[in-house]
Amino acid sequence: MSKRVGRPAARRWRDFGLAVAMLAPSGVILGMFVIYPLVKAIFLGRQRCGVTSCRTTSWHQYVDAFRSNEFQDALIVTIKYALITVPIGLALGVGLAVLADKYIKGVGIFRTIFSSTVATSVAVASVMWFFLLNPNVGVIADWLGGTAKTPGFLQDPGTALWAVSASSIWANLGFTFIVVTAGLQSVPKDLYESAYVDGANGFTRFTNVTLPMISPVLLFVTVVLTARAFEGFGEIDLLTEGGPKAKTTTLTYLAYGRGLPTSGDDGLRATVTVLLFFVLLVLALIQFRGLEKRVHYGN
């Protein structure tokens, strides 16, 4: 019978100690800034707070909050917001990156323009779109007329979410463009040439070479854009303040917005925020499980 050869126990303990020591700084930061706040928020989420004090209710507060009309409406708005901003943002970012992935004179100018939104803060982008969409002074309102003018895209319950989405898509375009452009650089040129010699047209090369080869990048961008959509707050606060008629009140805005049931109640805000965390966790698992089998890693 052969004897399994392993490391001596003393060495294993020493290695374990060394591993703990090397992981400790990251562990401390993770613990202080992620795990502790999360645990604290979970416990805060079963309290109701006034101006001066909090009272503990029960864990049922989570169930009640999840079942409330406000939460369900905000969840639907958030899902709609993500379903608008993520596919459109991804398609535009990929499209522009593919168009700009050419070795022609002057293409650098376009790359600079397309990626420039990454340097724009949410506040600046939102204020810019606020004026563009303003029914009295905005150029978009002047061009389009109709609802854009009266009552205005941001003021009409039917179009407000789309208007806020436009601002978000524009603001995220630079990030998507830069990441996808980087991904395109890693696609071997001879794959395109081989497909070209074999007779593939541009669309066939795009679907058979480009998309599969940048699929890890697309998964990453999808996850990030989805997280941003679920966590979006600044553009909503500046453009619509969650209105009109709560048509742009997302979960994050529900947690922190003004004039809402959660206003002034840190306990209820924590409840909504923790629920949002678990919604995002489930979403991330679904995304990775569902999309990752379509992703090709390595060459």
Next chain:
Amino acid sequence: MAYPANVAQVQLDKITKQFDGVTAVEDIDLEIADREFMILLGPSGCGKSTLLRMIAGLEDPTEGTVTIGGRVVNDILPKDRDVAMVFQSYALYPHKTVQANIEFPLKVRGIDKVERAKAAQVAADSLGLGEYMQRKPGALSGGQRQRVALARAIVRNPAVFCMDEPLSNLDAKLRGETRAELIALHQRLESTFIYVTHDQVEAMTMGSRIAVMSRGHIEQVGTPQQVYDRPASVFIAQFVGTPPMNILPAGSVEPGEHLVGVRPEHLRITADGPISMVVTLVEQLGHELLVTGMVGESRVVVREAAHAAMPAIGSTVHLDAEVAMRHRFSALTERRIDV
């Protein structure tokens, strides 16, 4: 576009290619006969891959015409030239199975699924890939990947195969085996093969003719034996042949202002030869003996029989070469002088 079954002649007339003012290929004329195995041989940067890419349609000539099967194809897309290309890196789609890789050219052409699968299986079986059809390239060895690239080219049944150093990523043993397979493939398919390499062993063993290139020009075209026996320039003399031809300075072997080239196997160590050499290295290879030394400032290699006497390093030996085995080159132009 299909050519008549027996016409896949390739003709290059006055081909020039410039990239941003840099001339990669200049004024090239070359005729490749139908079903020929033509080798484009040369060092890195000589323009051989650029020339191949212009034939395949991946580059457009700055000047000149490319003719395939009697038709000028300068303005014809690669897919309509009936040319298949095998790349140095194989260019296999890593996310597709072997079967999908081989079928891809047919799928692009709208061939139906059943026909595609049949044709792919035939191509794969002919190269011993039948059992790997559902694997992805990442799960294959280098040699297997290379055969998948070949199968993908074969499945189209093209008139012309363009191969850009397809063996350069293989180890030496596999390279030798695959060389033999490619020669057999050429004979079986009866297509025109245009093969780019910097390896003179591949060129000498595989091609029916070799076009030796240097700095964007064709230096010589001929059969492997012609290029070996009568190199047109010092460059070719030293590029083709291992060890390379010895180029001896003017006046060291015979009177005159010209350079004299002698192959290592044509030099003999004799008692009273006209050439004095100081021995610097002796290599016993088992099947032969290589003696390296200095003749003046020139490094010279002599190939002797395996059991010949081994001179001492540092000793001076005398060399001679038969007059008929000497190659004469102009000291000014380094081109061959025929006496």
